[in-house]
Amino acid sequence: MTGEAAAPPPGYQHSEPADPYEDAIGPFYVRVTPEGPIYAFSVTEKHMNMSGNAHGGMLGCFADTIFRLAAGSANDGAKVTPLSMSLSFMAAARAGDLVECRPEVIRRTAGTLFVSGSFNVGGVIIFSASSLWETLRTPPETAKNV
Amino acid sequence: MLEPHQPQPPPEYAMMPSGPFSRLTGPHYFLACEGVYAMLVHMEDRHFDRTGAVHGGMLVNISDNANTGAAELLTGGTAVVTVSLNCDYTGKVGRGWLLAEARVSRQSGSMIFTACEIRSRGGLIMSSSAICKIQGVR
Numbered sequence: 423m424t425g426e427a428a429a430p431p432p433g434y435q436h437s438e439p440a441d442p443y444e445d446a447i448g449p450f451y452v453r454v455t456p457e458g459p460i461y462a463f464s465v466t467e468k469h470m471n472m473s474g475n476a477h478g479g480m481l482g483c484f485a486d487t488i489f490r491l492a493a494g495s496a497n498d499g500a501k502v503t504p505l506s507m508s509l510s511f512m513a514a515a516r517a518g519d520l521v522e523c524r525p526e527v528i529r530r531t532a533g534t535l536f537v538s539g540s541f542n543v544g545g546v547i548i549f550s551a552s553s554l555w556e557t558l559r560t561p562p563e564t565a566k567n568v
Numbered sequence: 569m570l571e572p573h574q575p576q577p578p579p580e581y582a583m584m585p586s587g588p589f590s591r592l593t594g595p596h597y598f599l600a601c602e603g604v605y606a607m608l609v610h611m612e613d614r615h616f617d618r619t620g621a622v623h624g625g626m627l628v629n630i631s632d633n634a635n636t637g638a639a640e641l642l643t644g645g646t647a648v649v650t651v652s653l654n655c656d657y658t659g660k661v662g663r664g665w666l667l668a669e670a671r672v673s674r675q676s677g678s679m680i681f682t683a684c685e686i687r688s689r690g691g692l693i694m695s696s697s698a699i700c701k702i703q704g705v706r
Contacts, residue, residue, distance in 0.1 A: 442614045443623035446592065470588045477589035478650045479632040483625030490624070504624045504657045511650055 431520055434462055437491075444487055447480060455524070461488040462522040465515050475514035476521070481541065482509055484521065485551040489537040492525035493555040496535055505534070505554040513548040521548070533557055577608045577665075584633070593629055598637060605637040607668040611661065621660040627694045628655050630668050631684050635698035638670035639680040648680060648700040655696040661688045673697070678705035 430436055434451035444450065447469070451462045463469075463484055471477040486507060493502040515521055521541055528536040538552035581597035584607065590596055593615070597608045609630055617623040632650055639648045670684035678701050686694040 441618040441623065442616050443626055444617075446614055447589075447625075468588045468592050471590070472585065472587040473647065473649075474587075477587065477629070477632070478636075478653065479593070479625075479629030480589050482628035482632060482653065482655075483623070486623070486625035486628055501619075503660075506657065507624070507628060507655045509628075509650075509653045509655075511652070514649075 428464065428466075431462065431464065437461060443483075447483055450484070450487065458524055458526070459491075460522055460524045461491070462520050465517050465519045465521060467517060470517065473514075475516055476519070478509070478511060481511070481515070481521070481549055482507065482551075485509065485523075485539070485541070485549075485553070488523060488525050489539065489551070489553045490555070492527055492537050492539075493535045493553075493557075496527040496530060496537075497555075497557045501558040502535065502555040503558060505556055507551060507553045509549060509551045511549045513543075513546065515543055515548055519543045528552075530557075575610075577610075581606075581608055584637070589629075590633060593626060596630075596633055600637075600641050603638075603641065603671055605634055605641055605670045607634045607637060607670075609666050609668070611663055611666055613663070616662075619660075621662060622666070622693075624657060627657065627686060628653070628696075630666060630686055631655050631694060631696040632698070634668035634670035634684045634686075635682040635696065636700055638672055638682045638684070639698075639700035639702075642672050642675060642680055643702055647703045649703055650698055651679070651701050652699040653696060654698070655694055657694055659688070659691055659693040661691075661693050664688060666693065678702045 437450040437452040525539040535555040577597040584596040
């Protein structure tokens, strides 16, 4: 792991990075609750934009990552691939903030999963997101190296 | 035509002014021409997900940067913040250059509506639209 080896916040454990990109932008944390896992990350200097707030792209990356985990879990561990992501930003996150979300699988239809969540800092929602995922039973289309 | 493993963008592209997160995930290069904010980012292994394709979050990140870049062309550099961002994932991609082209669709008061497409060798990878708010304007 090349991400910062910061100790997880109380009650959380490290969510193992699944790929190089998440390793670079993490670490991410997870806390298991009876209602489902809550994911979190601590905003640090590397997540900042030029205004000194967490970059919207970083918040989108976090949403994409944990919604994929929720969709994959709902698909019995079989592969899922993203179709769409909608983000509404309400407030900024700053260095030292712990951004938390419990992603929720809203509905499953034939071939599609609907996942959404509200992201909060200290109980105050700073952005919300909703997404669609295609459920795959076969390996996803191989990426083209161009 | 950009070659896949060409280490530098064409000379008319400049380095995008970047904070720490864009430096971590970039470099991002941009060219502003006739209302279009074009951005080039070279995809490498560090941008990949577990399937060996560019991580969806990285594509959302590029979309956010390009849409705000287009909005700031209209404001003349006055900063904007993203209020809403909608992204459709239309393809998967591996190593090589991604070209994002964003433009303003409409302005209404302090809100600027933008649209962006990310392509790899002409193939559409992500389309997005955003609403950006001009900072300091009610």
